[in-house]
Structures are given as structure tokens and as C-alpha cells.
Amino acid sequence: MGLFFADPLFERFAMRALSHALYGGADFGECFVTASQIAPGDVDSWFRAWTATADRLVQIAESSAADGHAVSAREAWLRASNYYRTSWLPLVGAPVDPRLVEAFDREAEAFARAAALMTPAVEAVEIPYEGTSLPGYFHRADDSCQPRPLLIATNGYDATVHEAHFAHAVAAVRRGYHCLSFDGPGQGRPLIHQGLVFRPDWEAVVRPVVDYALSRPDVDPQRIALIGWSFGGYLAPRAASGEHRLAACIADPGQWDLLEALRLLLPLPPAVRERLPEIAPADLEAVEAQMRSSPSLHWTVRRALWVHGLDSFADYIRIAGKYSLRGRAERIRCPTLVAWADGDPIARFAEQLHDALQCPRTLVRFTAAEGAGGHCEETARSLFHQRAYDWLEAVFASPGAAHPCR
Known part of the structure; x- marks a missing residue:
């Protein structure tokens, strides 16, 4: 039994919502009361409960704003945004549920x-990005207009530019960094409204983001770092392998090769596992039966197909090998921090990424004993920020490290 639910998928979503209380994205009581109104495993009641809580907070925000209480309005709108995002998480997949689109728009x-x-x-x-544009938020450290270090934040499979406020930006701004968060193909608005899906060459996505950053006089061009969390732990180092204007990179957690991860995790006969990515429908019968019986696994696969624009799990396996840092990690020139956490299955290959790096490198471990186990140190983000951003401060302060190779 978890803190909220016996269902591991619902527990995961609720804990994620609550984790943002640290930076103003949730209140304990609101999360507990909302969870109490949700029937076990019932996606419809999940959506109704979180949406109702968010709607109530919007009313508070509007009333506070009308009465001139800007702080109260801001805080209520922030929590409402997080709860709207939480409401649509179980709905991910294609065809896109209209409720997801409506909740995402309310989140935004x-x-x-x-x-x-x-x-x-x-x-x-x-x-600007390939004839269209990517949405972002620029969080300024101050209003001085003086050049400041910049942290660019890239998400993973299901976070949005709005959630990045809690995950990265608040802690960065407190330390005197600007933070530029954005959603790329396969994420947030580009996926939901623009139909853009993931691509493995994330340097082609980050390059125009760096171009934009360098167009701003309030950004120090020599001190631009990139952080990626969740699947961003692949995307950020992949981008750094081809975008050499970055002064630092943080992978949370470090990842290595998506196909290798699938090969290790899928319950396949050894002969079939070795043939991957070549796969026949009959090879996947046991895996697909397991998916049907596991809400968590079913949701994970449905999400992957949606964000990659694929029709079948076999298609996902076939493209997985493109998402690899083999032959790329050694191209990263900037100092790189690789995070690893107890109990985070996608951190399994963090050491492999760290060992392959030929740039200045640091492996930082987070343990269950210090309350920091689990995916992306979700229940200990302040500890993550202390270690990762203190490392970044040292990198930015080093004359050699702060001038990336061109």
C-alpha cells in the first residue's frame, strides 16, 4: 500500500503531484482529499477529482486577483496548473482523448x-524551429538586464514546460541563474497541438534553443548549461554531443541505449532478445499479454507509442536503437554530471554513460537511505538541486570549464 493508493500507477502519479509542494506546486491536504475521491483504478474518477480541485483553485485565484491579492492568486494558479496536468496523465495515448487536450489547455x-x-x-x-516554433518560459534571476548564467531545461516523455518550473527553474533562479524551459517534439504543446513527435537527434532541437538564448543580452554566452530529467537524461547528453556551445550538461538520470534497456527488461526468450530490433508479432505475444494485465505497463507502452508517433510495440522496438549514446558520448566536450538513484529503473545504465564520457565527468549517487531513491529523486528534489546546482556553480566559476569548445 502506498501513501495514496495500492495501485502503483495511481500512486506514482499522485506522488509526483505532491512532490512539487516543495516549490509551490501542491498542498498536502489538497492532494490527500483529491485522492480520497478517486475509485481504485478508475481513470474517469481520477480525471474528475483532480480537475475539480484545479477548478476550485482557479476560482480562488480569480477572486484573489480581483481583490488585488497577487501573491495568493499566483500561488493558487500554480497549484491549479499542476493539478490539471496531473488529471490528464492517465489519459495519454492515441487517439488523443479530448479531455486531455482540454485539461492541458487549462494547465497552460x-x-x-x-x-x-x-x-x-x-x-x-x-x-523558432523548422518552420514553426517551440513554446518556452524564460525565468529571469533578476531585472538587472545584466548577463547571467543560463540553465536550459529539457523534459522527457510526459513532463511539460509548466512542470519544469517546479522541477528546475525555481531552484535555479534562487541561485542567480536564468532558466529557459521549453517543450520540444513529442512533448507538451508541440505533441498535443502541433503533432510533432520525438526525434533521436536532440541536438537539432537544442541548437535553435541555444540560438535563441544567445540572442538575449541578459544571457552570459559563456555560461549556458543544459539539464534533462527522466527521458531527458538521454536527450540532454545527446544534444551536448552535437551542440558545443554548452558549458555544462546534467543528465538526471544518465541513460545509455533505449534498445539495450528494452532487451534487458522485456520478458523475451534469449534467442528473440538477441535478434532485437528484428521482431515478429508472435515474438511479442507473452509481452503483450503481460501489458494487458498490468495497468502500469500498458500505460507506459501507450505513452511511448503516442510520443513517438508509432502504431505498435514492435515499431517501438525497431526504432529504439536510434536512441543511443553509443558513438556519441565521447563527442561531449563540456563537463557533465550524471545522476543515479536507488530504485530508478531507467538509471540502470547511468554508470555506463559516465564511463564512456571523455569530458570532465561526475557521477552523483542518490540513495533510498537519504530519502532520495526513486525516479528522478522525486521525493528529494531539494537534495538533487543542492548537489547538481552546487556542481554547476563550480563549473561556471572555473575559467577553463566556463569556456566551451566551439
Whole structure:
């Protein structure tokens, strides 16, 4: 039995919502009361409960704003944004549920209202990208207009630019860094409204983001770092392998090769496992039967197919090998921090990434004994930020490290 649910999938989603209380994204009581209204395993009641809580907070925010209480309005809109995002998580997949689109739009609106009331104001930006644009938020450390170090934050499979506020930006701004969060192909608005799906060459995504950053006079061009969490633990180092204007890279957790991870995790006969990525429908019968009986596994696969624009699990296996840092890790030139956490299955290959790096490298371990086990140190983000951002401060302070190779 978890803190909220016996169902591991619902427990995972609820804990993720609660984890953002640290930086103003949730309240304990709101999460517990919302969870109490959800029937076990019932996606519809999950959506209704979290949406109702978010709707109630929007009413509080609007009333507070009308009465001139900007801080109260901002805080309520921030929590509402997180709860709207939480409401649509079980709905991910294609065809896209209209409720997901509506909840995502409400998430985005609530965050935009909160951002306008932050001090300094958090600026919504559009980053030019291959004939369209990617949405981002520029979180300023101050209003001095003086060049400051910048942390660019990239997400993974299901986080959004709004959630990045809690995951990365608040802690960065407190330390005097600007933070530019964005959603790329396969994420947030680019996926839901623009139909853009993931691509393995993330350097092609980050390059225009760096171009945008360098167009701003308030960014120190010699001190730009990139952080990626969850699947971003592949995307960030992949981007750093081809974008050499970065002064530092953080992979949370470090990843190595998606196909290798599938080969290790899937319950396949040894002969079939060795043939991957070549796969026949009959080879997947046992795996697909397991998916049907496991809500968590079923959700994970449905999400993967959606964000990659694929029709079948066999297709996912066939493209997985493209998401690899083999032959790429050694191209990273900037100092790189690789995170590893107890109990995080996608951190399994963090040491392999660390060992393959030929740049200045640091492996940082987070343990269950210190409350930091689990995916992306979700229940100990302040500890993650202390270790990762203190490392980043040292990198930025080093004259040699702060001038990346061109």
C-alpha cells in the first residue's frame, strides 16, 4: 500500500503531484482529499477529482486577483496548473482523448496567469524551429538586464514546460541563474497541438534553443548549461554531443541505449532478445499479454507509442536503437554530471554513460537511505538541486570549464 493508493500507477502519479509542494506546486491536504475521491483504478474518477480541485483553485485565484491579492492568486494558479496536468496523465495515448487536450489547455492557461504575477515576471517565449516554433518560459534571476548564467531545461516523455518550473527553474533562479524551459517534439504543446513527435537527434532541437538564448543580452554566452530529467537524461547528453556551445550538461538520470534497456527488461526468450530490433508479432505475444494485465505497463507502452508517433510495440522496438549514446558520448566536450538513484529503473545504465564520457565527468549517487531513491529523486528534489546546482556553480566559476569548445 502506498501513501495514496495500492495501485502503483495511481500512486506514482499522485506522488509526483505532491512532490512539487516543495516549490509551490501542491498542498498536502489538497492532494490527500483529491485522492480520497478517486475509485481504485478508475481513470474517469481520477480525471474528475483532480480537475475539480484545479477548478476550485482557479476560482480562488480569480477572486484573489480581483481583490488585488497577487501573491495568493499566483500561488493558487500554480497549484491549479499542476493539478490539471496531473488529471490528464492517465489519459495519454492515441487517439488523443479530448479531455486531455482540454485539461492541458487549462494547465497552460493557469501557469501563464501565475507566470505574469511572478517577480521578476516569467516570460513566455516562442523559439523558432523548422518552420514553426517551440513554446518556452524564460525565468529571469533578476531585472538587472545584466548577463547571467543560463540553465536550459529539457523534459522527457510526459513532463511539460509548466512542470519544469517546479522541477528546475525555481531552484535555479534562487541561485542567480536564468532558466529557459521549453517543450520540444513529442512533448507538451508541440505533441498535443502541433503533432510533432520525438526525434533521436536532440541536438537539432537544442541548437535553435541555444540560438535563441544567445540572442538575449541578459544571457552570459559563456555560461549556458543544459539539464534533462527522466527521458531527458538521454536527450540532454545527446544534444551536448552535437551542440558545443554548452558549458555544462546534467543528465538526471544518465541513460545509455533505449534498445539495450528494452532487451534487458522485456520478458523475451534469449534467442528473440538477441535478434532485437528484428521482431515478429508472435515474438511479442507473452509481452503483450503481460501489458494487458498490468495497468502500469500498458500505460507506459501507450505513452511511448503516442510520443513517438508509432502504431505498435514492435515499431517501438525497431526504432529504439536510434536512441543511443553509443558513438556519441565521447563527442561531449563540456563537463557533465550524471545522476543515479536507488530504485530508478531507467538509471540502470547511468554508470555506463559516465564511463564512456571523455569530458570532465561526475557521477552523483542518490540513495533510498537519504530519502532520495526513486525516479528522478522525486521525493528529494531539494537534495538533487543542492548537489547538481552546487556542481554547476563550480563549473561556471572555473575559467577553463566556463569556456566551451566551439
